[in-house]
Amino acid sequence: MRKKLNKLETKEVLEILKNLYPDAKSELNFTNPFELLIATILSAQSTDKRVNSITKDLFKEYKTPKDFLSLTTEELGEKIRSIGFFRNKSKNILSTCKILLEDYDGEVPKTREELIKLPGVGRKTANVVISNAFGKDAIAVDTHVFRVSNRIGIVKAKNVDETENQLMKNIDKDLWSDAHHWLIFHGRRICKARSPKCSECPLTNHCLYYKNVIQKEG
DNA sequence: AACTCGGGGCA
DNA sequence: TGCCCAGAGTT
Numbered sequence: 001m002r003k004k005l006n007k008l009e010t011k012e013v014l015e016i017l018k019n020l021y022p023d024a025k026s027e028l029n030f031t032n033p034f035e036l037l038i039a040t041i042l043s044a045q046s047t048d049k050r051v052n053s054i055t056k057d058l059f060k061e062y063k064t065p066k067d068f069l070s071l072t073t074e075e076l077g078e079k080i081r082s083i084g085f086f087r088n089k090s091k092n093i094l095s096t097c098k099i100l101l102e103d104y105d106g107e108v109p110k111t112r113e114e115l116i117k118l119p120g121v122g123r124k125t126a127n128v129v130i131s132n133a134f135g136k137d138a139i140a141v142d143t144h145v146f147r148v149s150n151r152i153g154i155v156k157a158k159n160v161d162e163t164e165n166q167l168m169k170n171i172d173k174d175l176w177s178d179a180h181h182w183l184i185f186h187g188r189r190i191c192k193a194r195s196p197k198c199s200e201c202p203l204t205n206h207c208l209y210y211k212n213v214i215q216k217e218g
Numbered sequence: 219a220a221c222t223c224g225g226g227g228c229a
Numbered sequence: 230t231g232c233c234c235a236g237a238g239t240t
Binding site: 045046047049050081082083084085086087088089 | 222223224225227228
Binding site: 045051 | 238
C-alpha cells in the first residue's frame with residue numbers, strides 16, 4: 001500500500017491546485033457570523049448559487065435571530081423552498097435562532113462544541129463558521145474535500161474526523177481556507193464522485209484513485 | 219453503517 | 230425522465 005503524501009509533497013500538490021483554480025473561493029462570502037451560519041445551514045446538500053439566490057432578499061428583511069423568530073416554520077419554509085429540505089431547514093433555523101437568543105444573547109457562539117449543538121449544525125457547518133468568521137482555526141471537510149483528499153493521497157482516512165486531523169497536520173494553517181476551496185473546486189470540476197475527468201487532471205501521478213481504479217479499468 | 223429528508227437544475 | 234446536489238439527524 002502506498003503511503004499518504006508527506007508535508008512537502010502535499011504542499012506541491014496544493015500548489016498545482018492553486019495554479020489550476022487561482023480564484024477559488026466560496027460564493028457564500030458572508031462576514032456577519034449570523035448570516036454566515038444561516039447561509040451555511042441552508043447550503044447543506046444544495047449549492048452556493050441556490051443559497052445566494054434566496055439569502056439576498058431574506059437577509060434584507062431578517063437580520064437577527066429575533067427577526068427570524070417573527071416567522072413561523074411554514075412562512076420561513078416558503079421563503080427557502082427552492083433549495084430543498086426546506087421543512088427540516090426551516091425548523092432547524094428557527095430552533096437555532098431561539099437558542100441563540102435565549103442562551104447567547106443573540107450572538108453566534110465561537111466554539112465547535114457550542115456550534116455543533118445547534119439544530120442543523122454539524123461538524124462541517126460548525127467548521128465553516130469557525131474558519132470563515134472566527135479565527136480560521138478549522139478546516140471544513142465536506143464530501144468533495146473528503147473524496148479528493150483521499151484520492152490524490154494527501155490523506156489516508158476512513159472518515160471525516162481523520163481527514164480533518166490529517167489535513168490540519170499536513171497543511172500550514174495560513175493555507176487551510178484556500179486549500180479547502182481548491183479541493184472543493186477540483187472535486188466539482190474534475191475529480192467528481194462519478195465519472196471523474198482524469199484526462200484533465202494534473203495530479204494523476206499522485207493519485208491513488210487513478211492508480212488503483214482508472215488504470216486497472218483501462 | 220444505513221437510511222431519510224427534497225425541490226430544482228441540467229443532460 | 231433520471232441523476233445529482235459545499236449535510237445533518239435518527240435508528
